[in-house]
Amino acid sequence: MEHLPEEWRIDKVLEFIKYRAKLVVRLVIIRPDQTKWYGTGYVSKFDGQYVISTNNHVIRNDKEAKRCLIEFNYDSEDRSNVIQCEGTGLLETSELLDKTLISFLPIPRMIQELDLVEDSLFMPDVMAVNQNGTQERSNALTMPYKVNDCPLLAIPHCFDLNKLTDITIPFFDGTRSELASNFIKFQPIPEILMAVNPAGEYLAPTATVRMLDDNNQIRTATGTVEKISDQICICLPKPLTEQEAKKCQIQFADGSISTGIGVYFKNTTLFTANIKGLDMDFKHMLNTGGFEALKLATTPFWMVPFKPPPKDVIDHLNLQDELSAHCPIKTVVIVGHPHGWRKMVTFGRDLGINLDLTGGEYRCSVSYTGKTCPGSSGSPVLYLRSFRCYIHHGGQRAGEYGTEIVETSNVNKAWWWKQYLTTLFLKR
Structure with missing residues:
Protein backbone atom coordinates (compact mmCIF):
# COMPACT_ATOMS: atom_id res chain seq x y z
CA MET A 1 0.00 0.00 0.00
CA GLU A 2 2.82 2.44 0.86
CA HIS A 3 4.11 2.21 -2.73
CA LEU A 4 0.91 3.76 -4.07
CA PRO A 5 0.66 7.54 -4.56
CA GLU A 6 -0.85 8.91 -1.35
CA GLU A 7 -4.14 9.96 -2.95
CA TRP A 8 -4.73 6.40 -4.22
CA ARG A 9 -4.05 4.49 -0.99
CA ILE A 10 -7.42 2.79 -1.07
CA ASP A 11 -7.92 -0.94 -0.54
CA LYS A 12 -10.02 -1.42 -3.68
CA VAL A 13 -7.45 0.40 -5.81
CA LEU A 14 -4.65 -1.79 -4.49
CA GLU A 15 -6.72 -4.92 -5.15
CA PHE A 16 -7.50 -3.70 -8.68
CA ILE A 17 -3.80 -3.23 -9.47
CA LYS A 18 -2.83 -6.60 -7.96
CA TYR A 19 -5.64 -8.31 -9.87
CA ARG A 20 -4.57 -6.78 -13.19
CA ALA A 21 -0.90 -7.49 -12.47
CA LYS A 22 -1.65 -11.23 -12.30
CA LEU A 23 -2.69 -11.00 -15.95
CA VAL A 24 0.68 -9.58 -17.04
CA VAL A 25 3.10 -12.08 -18.61
CA ARG A 26 6.65 -12.10 -19.88
CA LEU A 27 6.93 -13.03 -23.54
CA VAL A 28 10.05 -14.74 -24.85
CA ILE A 29 10.06 -14.99 -28.64
CA ILE A 30 12.64 -17.32 -30.13
CA ARG A 31 13.79 -16.13 -33.56
CA PRO A 32 14.86 -18.57 -36.32
CA ASP A 33 18.52 -17.84 -35.49
CA GLN A 34 17.76 -18.88 -31.87
CA THR A 35 18.17 -15.35 -30.54
CA LYS A 36 15.55 -14.23 -28.04
CA TRP A 37 13.31 -11.19 -28.07
CA TYR A 38 11.47 -10.06 -24.95
CA GLY A 39 8.19 -8.29 -24.50
CA THR A 40 5.18 -8.02 -22.23
CA GLY A 41 1.70 -9.45 -22.76
CA TYR A 42 -1.65 -9.02 -21.08
CA VAL A 43 -4.32 -11.70 -20.68
CA SER A 44 -7.96 -10.94 -21.40
CA LYS A 45 -11.08 -12.86 -22.29
CA PHE A 46 -13.07 -12.22 -25.45
CA ASP A 47 -16.06 -14.24 -26.64
CA GLY A 48 -15.20 -16.99 -24.16
CA GLN A 49 -11.56 -17.37 -25.25
CA TYR A 50 -8.46 -16.48 -23.25
CA VAL A 51 -6.10 -14.35 -25.35
CA ILE A 52 -2.88 -12.41 -24.87
CA SER A 53 -2.50 -8.92 -26.29
CA THR A 54 0.84 -7.33 -27.12
CA ASN A 55 2.43 -5.24 -29.88
CA ASN A 56 2.95 -6.18 -33.52
CA HIS A 57 6.61 -5.24 -33.16
CA VAL A 58 6.86 -7.92 -30.44
CA ILE A 59 4.97 -10.70 -32.28
CA ARG A 60 4.53 -10.11 -36.02
CA ASN A 61 3.11 -13.33 -37.44
CA ASP A 62 1.76 -16.81 -36.74
CA LYS A 63 5.22 -18.40 -36.70
CA GLU A 64 6.41 -16.06 -33.98
CA ALA A 65 3.17 -16.59 -32.05
CA LYS A 66 3.87 -20.33 -32.04
CA ARG A 67 7.52 -19.78 -31.06
CA CYS A 68 6.52 -17.67 -28.06
CA LEU A 69 7.18 -18.82 -24.50
CA ILE A 70 4.75 -17.24 -22.02
CA GLU A 71 5.69 -16.87 -18.37
CA PHE A 72 3.20 -16.09 -15.62
CA ASN A 73 4.25 -15.01 -12.11
CA TYR A 74 7.78 -13.93 -12.97
CA ASP A 75 7.63 -11.65 -9.95
CA SER A 76 10.88 -12.47 -8.13
CA GLU A 77 14.52 -13.12 -8.97
CA ASP A 78 14.36 -16.78 -7.89
CA ARG A 79 11.52 -17.49 -10.40
CA SER A 80 10.02 -19.87 -7.84
CA ASN A 81 6.39 -19.27 -8.90
CA VAL A 82 6.82 -19.08 -12.67
CA ILE A 83 4.22 -20.93 -14.76
CA GLN A 84 5.17 -21.52 -18.40
CA CYS A 85 2.77 -21.74 -21.34
CA GLU A 86 3.20 -21.62 -25.09
CA GLY A 87 1.64 -19.55 -27.83
CA THR A 88 -0.59 -21.61 -30.12
CA GLY A 89 -1.38 -19.18 -32.92
CA LEU A 90 -2.01 -15.67 -34.17
CA LEU A 91 -5.59 -14.40 -33.82
CA GLU A 92 -5.21 -10.82 -35.02
CA THR A 93 -2.40 -8.40 -35.85
CA SER A 94 -1.93 -4.93 -37.30
CA GLU A 95 1.40 -3.33 -38.12
CA LEU A 96 -0.40 -0.01 -38.55
CA LEU A 97 -1.83 -0.02 -35.02
CA ASP A 98 1.05 -2.09 -33.60
CA LYS A 99 -1.27 -4.64 -32.03
CA THR A 100 -1.33 -8.43 -31.85
CA LEU A 101 -3.62 -11.00 -30.23
CA ILE A 102 -2.47 -14.59 -29.76
CA SER A 103 -3.94 -17.76 -28.29
CA PHE A 104 -2.05 -19.89 -25.77
CA LEU A 105 -2.14 -23.17 -23.81
CA PRO A 106 -2.44 -24.44 -21.21
CA ILE A 107 -4.61 -21.92 -19.38
CA PRO A 108 -3.20 -21.75 -15.83
CA ARG A 109 -5.67 -22.61 -13.08
CA MET A 110 -4.92 -19.29 -11.37
CA ILE A 111 -6.22 -17.46 -14.47
CA GLN A 112 -9.35 -19.60 -14.70
CA GLU A 113 -10.09 -18.90 -11.03
CA LEU A 114 -9.89 -15.12 -11.53
CA ASP A 115 -13.29 -15.10 -13.23
CA LEU A 116 -12.23 -12.58 -15.87
CA VAL A 117 -14.84 -10.14 -17.11
CA GLU A 118 -15.60 -10.52 -20.82
CA ASP A 119 -14.11 -7.64 -22.81
CA SER A 120 -16.90 -8.08 -25.36
CA LEU A 121 -19.40 -6.82 -22.76
CA PHE A 122 -17.87 -3.37 -23.19
CA MET A 123 -18.01 -3.35 -27.00
CA PRO A 124 -21.32 -4.97 -27.97
CA ASP A 125 -23.12 -4.94 -31.29
CA VAL A 126 -26.45 -3.15 -31.62
CA MET A 127 -29.04 -4.97 -33.76
CA ALA A 128 -32.03 -3.30 -35.45
CA VAL A 129 -34.41 -3.46 -38.42
CA ASN A 130 -34.39 -0.63 -40.98
CA GLN A 131 -37.30 0.84 -42.95
CA ASN A 132 -36.84 -1.78 -45.68
CA GLY A 133 -37.26 -4.62 -43.19
CA THR A 134 -33.57 -5.54 -43.37
CA GLN A 135 -31.58 -6.24 -40.22
CA GLU A 136 -28.68 -3.88 -39.51
CA ARG A 137 -25.79 -4.15 -37.08
CA SER A 138 -23.49 -1.52 -35.58
CA ASN A 139 -20.59 -1.61 -33.17
CA ALA A 140 -20.89 0.30 -29.90
CA LEU A 141 -18.80 1.20 -26.88
CA THR A 142 -19.86 1.15 -23.23
CA MET A 143 -19.06 4.50 -21.62
CA PRO A 144 -17.00 4.45 -18.38
CA TYR A 145 -19.77 5.84 -16.15
CA LYS A 146 -23.53 5.92 -15.52
CA VAL A 147 -26.16 8.67 -15.72
CA ASN A 148 -29.24 8.34 -13.49
CA ASP A 149 -28.01 4.84 -12.62
CA CYS A 150 -28.08 3.80 -16.30
CA PRO A 151 -24.98 2.82 -18.30
CA LEU A 152 -24.48 4.45 -21.70
CA LEU A 153 -23.52 3.25 -25.17
CA ALA A 154 -21.72 5.33 -27.79
CA ILE A 155 -23.03 4.44 -31.27
CA PRO A 156 -22.03 5.85 -34.70
CA HIS A 157 -24.41 8.49 -36.05
CA CYS A 158 -24.66 6.71 -39.41
CA PHE A 159 -26.71 4.09 -37.54
CA ASP A 160 -29.82 6.32 -37.45
CA LEU A 161 -31.66 5.22 -34.34
CA ASN A 162 -34.75 7.30 -35.15
CA LYS A 163 -35.29 5.41 -38.41
CA LEU A 164 -34.85 1.91 -36.98
CA THR A 165 -37.13 -0.49 -35.10
CA ASP A 166 -36.68 -3.57 -32.88
CA ILE A 167 -33.40 -2.22 -31.52
CA THR A 168 -31.69 -4.68 -29.15
CA ILE A 169 -28.22 -5.27 -27.71
CA PRO A 170 -27.44 -9.00 -27.36
CA PHE A 171 -24.55 -9.38 -24.91
CA PHE A 172 -22.23 -12.37 -24.75
CA ASP A 173 -23.49 -13.41 -21.30
CA GLY A 174 -27.04 -13.81 -22.64
CA THR A 175 -28.37 -10.44 -21.49
CA ARG A 176 -30.60 -8.75 -24.08
CA SER A 177 -30.82 -5.03 -23.49
CA GLU A 178 -32.86 -2.24 -25.04
CA LEU A 179 -31.90 1.34 -25.73
CA ALA A 180 -33.64 4.00 -23.67
CA SER A 181 -34.15 7.74 -23.96
CA ASN A 182 -35.23 10.70 -21.85
CA PHE A 183 -37.26 12.01 -24.81
CA ILE A 184 -40.79 10.59 -25.17
CA LYS A 185 -42.89 10.95 -28.32
CA PHE A 186 -46.64 11.31 -27.84
CA GLN A 187 -49.97 11.76 -29.63
CA PRO A 188 -52.10 13.72 -30.04
CA ILE A 189 -50.28 17.06 -29.88
CA PRO A 190 -52.61 19.25 -27.74
CA GLU A 191 -53.66 22.72 -28.83
CA ILE A 192 -51.92 24.24 -25.82
CA LEU A 193 -48.59 23.39 -27.46
CA MET A 194 -49.48 25.34 -30.57
CA ALA A 195 -48.95 28.63 -28.71
CA VAL A 196 -45.49 30.06 -28.05
CA ASN A 197 -44.25 33.39 -26.71
CA PRO A 198 -42.19 35.88 -28.80
CA ALA A 199 -39.01 34.03 -27.79
CA GLY A 200 -40.41 30.81 -29.25
CA GLU A 201 -40.93 29.21 -25.85
CA TYR A 202 -43.96 27.06 -25.06
CA LEU A 203 -46.60 28.75 -22.92
CA ALA A 204 -47.18 25.41 -21.18
CA PRO A 205 -43.62 24.03 -20.94
CA THR A 206 -44.29 21.20 -18.47
CA ALA A 207 -46.57 18.18 -18.20
CA THR A 208 -47.32 15.42 -15.72
CA VAL A 209 -46.35 11.95 -16.92
CA ARG A 210 -47.83 8.80 -15.41
CA MET A 211 -46.09 5.51 -16.10
CA LEU A 212 -45.94 1.91 -14.90
CA ASP A 213 -42.77 0.82 -13.09
CA ASP A 214 -41.25 -2.68 -13.09
CA ASN A 215 -43.75 -3.76 -10.41
CA ASN A 216 -46.73 -2.45 -12.42
CA GLN A 217 -47.13 0.38 -9.93
CA ILE A 218 -48.08 3.81 -11.23
CA ARG A 219 -45.51 6.53 -10.64
CA THR A 220 -45.51 10.12 -11.80
CA ALA A 221 -42.86 12.53 -13.01
CA THR A 222 -42.79 16.07 -14.32
CA GLY A 223 -41.54 16.40 -17.88
CA THR A 224 -40.61 19.42 -19.97
CA VAL A 225 -41.74 20.01 -23.53
CA GLU A 226 -38.91 20.18 -26.08
CA LYS A 227 -38.85 20.40 -29.84
CA ILE A 228 -35.93 18.58 -31.47
CA SER A 229 -35.79 19.19 -35.21
CA ASP A 230 -39.48 18.74 -36.12
CA GLN A 231 -40.28 16.35 -33.27
CA ILE A 232 -42.13 17.57 -30.16
CA CYS A 233 -41.15 15.46 -27.13
CA ILE A 234 -41.52 15.30 -23.39
CA CYS A 235 -38.13 15.22 -21.66
CA LEU A 236 -38.12 13.12 -18.47
CA PRO A 237 -35.52 13.05 -15.66
CA LYS A 238 -34.93 9.31 -16.18
CA PRO A 239 -34.80 7.37 -19.46
CA LEU A 240 -37.45 4.92 -20.67
CA THR A 241 -37.33 2.12 -23.23
CA GLU A 242 -39.63 2.09 -26.26
CA GLN A 243 -42.12 -0.23 -24.54
CA GLU A 244 -42.05 1.75 -21.29
CA ALA A 245 -42.75 4.96 -23.22
CA LYS A 246 -45.83 3.40 -24.82
CA LYS A 247 -47.31 2.84 -21.35
CA CYS A 248 -47.09 6.54 -20.47
CA GLN A 249 -49.99 8.95 -20.10
CA ILE A 250 -49.19 12.66 -20.37
CA GLN A 251 -51.43 15.32 -18.87
CA PHE A 252 -50.95 18.97 -19.85
CA ALA A 253 -51.85 22.18 -18.02
CA ASP A 254 -55.16 22.53 -19.86
CA GLY A 255 -56.23 19.04 -18.76
CA SER A 256 -55.70 17.45 -22.18
CA ILE A 257 -54.24 13.95 -22.17
CA SER A 258 -51.89 12.31 -24.67
CA THR A 259 -50.36 8.84 -24.88
CA GLY A 260 -46.71 7.93 -25.29
CA ILE A 261 -45.97 6.34 -28.67
CA GLY A 262 -42.23 5.68 -28.33
CA VAL A 263 -38.88 7.33 -27.68
CA TYR A 264 -36.79 9.83 -29.61
CA PHE A 265 -32.99 9.80 -29.66
CA LYS A 266 -30.97 13.02 -29.58
CA ASN A 267 -27.41 13.03 -30.88
CA THR A 268 -24.40 14.75 -29.35
CA THR A 269 -20.74 15.54 -30.15
CA LEU A 270 -17.47 15.20 -28.27
CA PHE A 271 -17.59 18.96 -27.68
CA THR A 272 -21.03 18.77 -26.05
CA ALA A 273 -21.18 15.27 -24.56
CA ASN A 274 -19.01 15.94 -21.48
Missing part, protein backbone atom coordinates in the same frame (compact mmCIF):
# COMPACT_ATOMS: atom_id res chain seq x y z
CA ILE A 275 -17.76 12.35 -21.51
CA LYS A 276 -16.29 11.46 -18.14
CA GLY A 277 -13.19 9.31 -17.79
CA LEU A 278 -11.85 10.13 -21.27
CA ASP A 279 -10.63 13.68 -20.56
CA MET A 280 -10.51 14.91 -24.13
CA ASP A 281 -7.75 17.52 -24.40
CA PHE A 282 -9.27 19.47 -27.28
CA LYS A 283 -6.64 22.20 -27.21
CA HIS A 284 -3.84 19.69 -27.65
CA MET A 285 -5.83 17.71 -30.22
CA LEU A 286 -6.52 20.83 -32.29
CA ASN A 287 -2.83 21.74 -32.17
CA THR A 288 -1.77 18.29 -33.36
CA GLY A 289 -4.69 17.35 -35.60
CA GLY A 290 -5.94 20.66 -36.99
CA PHE A 291 -9.01 20.34 -39.20
CA GLU A 292 -9.32 16.59 -38.66
CA ALA A 293 -9.36 17.09 -34.89
CA LEU A 294 -12.08 19.72 -35.25
CA LYS A 295 -14.01 17.32 -37.46
CA LEU A 296 -13.66 14.58 -34.85
CA ALA A 297 -14.83 16.86 -32.05
CA THR A 298 -17.90 18.12 -33.93
CA THR A 299 -19.02 14.92 -35.67
CA PRO A 300 -22.38 13.80 -34.21
CA PHE A 301 -22.85 10.42 -32.57
CA TRP A 302 -25.36 8.79 -30.24
CA MET A 303 -24.73 8.42 -26.52
CA VAL A 304 -27.71 6.43 -25.31
CA PRO A 305 -28.74 4.73 -22.03
CA PHE A 306 -29.56 1.02 -22.14
CA LYS A 307 -31.23 -1.46 -19.80
CA PRO A 308 -31.08 -3.95 -18.32
CA PRO A 309 -27.27 -4.02 -18.24
CA PRO A 310 -25.16 -7.18 -17.78
CA LYS A 311 -24.16 -7.76 -14.16
CA ASP A 312 -20.42 -7.56 -14.88
CA VAL A 313 -20.85 -4.18 -16.57
CA ILE A 314 -22.70 -2.79 -13.55
CA ASP A 315 -20.14 -4.22 -11.11
CA HIS A 316 -17.37 -2.50 -13.08
CA LEU A 317 -19.21 0.83 -13.24
CA ASN A 318 -20.15 0.67 -9.55
CA LEU A 319 -16.46 0.42 -8.67
CA GLN A 320 -15.84 3.57 -10.68
CA ASP A 321 -18.73 5.32 -8.92
CA GLU A 322 -17.18 4.58 -5.53
CA LEU A 323 -14.01 6.39 -6.59
CA SER A 324 -15.64 9.19 -8.60
CA ALA A 325 -14.14 11.83 -6.30
CA HIS A 326 -10.71 10.76 -7.55
CA CYS A 327 -11.52 11.25 -11.26
CA PRO A 328 -9.57 14.53 -11.52
CA ILE A 329 -6.40 12.71 -10.39
CA LYS A 330 -4.70 11.64 -13.62
CA THR A 331 -2.60 8.72 -12.34
CA VAL A 332 -1.65 5.84 -14.63
CA VAL A 333 -0.04 2.54 -13.67
CA ILE A 334 2.23 0.61 -16.05
CA VAL A 335 2.88 -3.07 -15.29
CA GLY A 336 5.47 -4.87 -17.40
CA HIS A 337 8.71 -6.78 -17.81
CA PRO A 338 11.29 -4.12 -18.79
CA HIS A 339 14.28 -5.66 -20.57
CA GLY A 340 12.63 -9.05 -19.97
CA TRP A 341 13.30 -8.76 -16.24
CA ARG A 342 10.92 -9.60 -13.43
CA LYS A 343 7.58 -7.85 -13.30
CA MET A 344 7.73 -4.21 -12.26
CA VAL A 345 5.22 -1.42 -11.66
CA THR A 346 5.75 2.26 -12.48
CA PHE A 347 3.47 5.25 -12.00
CA GLY A 348 2.85 8.18 -14.30
CA ARG A 349 0.34 10.80 -15.37
CA ASP A 350 -2.32 10.88 -18.08
CA LEU A 351 -1.54 13.56 -20.70
CA GLY A 352 -4.79 13.15 -22.63
CA ILE A 353 -5.90 11.85 -26.00
CA ASN A 354 -4.15 12.74 -29.25
CA LEU A 355 -5.05 12.52 -32.91
CA ASP A 356 -2.22 10.99 -34.95
CA LEU A 357 -1.83 10.68 -38.70
CA THR A 358 -1.05 7.00 -39.21
CA GLY A 359 -1.23 5.15 -42.50
CA GLY A 360 -3.01 8.05 -44.17
CA GLU A 361 -5.78 8.17 -41.53
CA TYR A 362 -6.17 10.02 -38.27
CA ARG A 363 -6.38 7.71 -35.28
CA CYS A 364 -6.69 8.27 -31.56
CA SER A 365 -3.96 7.48 -29.08
CA VAL A 366 -3.39 8.21 -25.40
CA SER A 367 -0.24 9.81 -24.00
CA TYR A 368 1.14 9.45 -20.48
CA THR A 369 4.32 9.78 -18.48
CA GLY A 370 6.00 6.91 -16.63
CA LYS A 371 9.33 5.13 -16.82
CA THR A 372 9.46 2.47 -19.54
CA CYS A 373 12.21 0.78 -21.51
CA PRO A 374 12.70 -2.08 -24.04
CA GLY A 375 10.62 -5.05 -22.92
CA SER A 376 7.83 -2.75 -21.72
CA SER A 377 6.19 -3.04 -25.13
CA GLY A 378 2.76 -4.63 -24.71
CA SER A 379 2.44 -3.63 -21.05
CA PRO A 380 -1.04 -2.78 -19.79
CA VAL A 381 -1.46 0.88 -18.91
CA LEU A 382 -4.10 1.20 -16.20
CA TYR A 383 -5.98 4.49 -15.91
CA LEU A 384 -7.07 4.50 -12.26
CA ARG A 385 -9.76 7.17 -12.63
CA SER A 386 -11.67 5.19 -15.27
CA PHE A 387 -10.33 1.65 -14.63
CA ARG A 388 -9.67 1.33 -18.34
CA CYS A 389 -6.68 -0.49 -19.74
CA TYR A 390 -4.60 0.39 -22.81
CA ILE A 391 -1.64 -1.39 -24.40
CA HIS A 392 1.74 0.39 -24.27
CA HIS A 393 3.14 1.08 -27.74
CA GLY A 394 6.33 3.08 -27.32
CA GLY A 395 7.88 6.32 -26.18
CA GLN A 396 9.19 9.62 -27.46
CA ARG A 397 11.36 12.34 -25.98
CA ALA A 398 9.43 14.75 -23.80
CA GLY A 399 10.57 17.67 -25.96
CA GLU A 400 9.00 16.05 -29.03
CA TYR A 401 5.61 15.80 -27.35
CA GLY A 402 4.86 19.50 -27.11
CA THR A 403 5.08 22.41 -24.74
CA GLU A 404 3.63 20.74 -21.66
CA ILE A 405 6.19 20.20 -18.91
CA VAL A 406 6.50 16.53 -17.95
CA GLU A 407 8.18 15.03 -14.92
CA THR A 408 10.10 12.35 -16.84
CA SER A 409 12.36 12.62 -19.86
CA ASN A 410 10.04 10.50 -21.99
CA VAL A 411 6.38 10.53 -22.96
CA ASN A 412 4.66 7.23 -23.71
CA LYS A 413 1.96 6.38 -26.19
CA ALA A 414 -0.70 3.69 -26.43
CA TRP A 415 -3.35 3.01 -29.04
CA TRP A 416 -6.97 2.62 -28.14
CA TRP A 417 -7.22 -1.12 -28.57
CA LYS A 418 -10.22 -1.21 -30.91
CA GLN A 419 -9.80 2.34 -32.22
CA TYR A 420 -13.19 3.32 -30.82
CA LEU A 421 -13.08 7.01 -31.58
CA THR A 422 -12.02 6.54 -35.19
CA THR A 423 -14.57 3.80 -35.75
CA LEU A 424 -17.45 5.55 -34.02
CA PHE A 425 -16.99 9.16 -34.98
CA LEU A 426 -14.89 9.46 -38.14
CA LYS A 427 -16.91 7.62 -40.76
CA ARG A 428 -14.57 7.75 -43.74
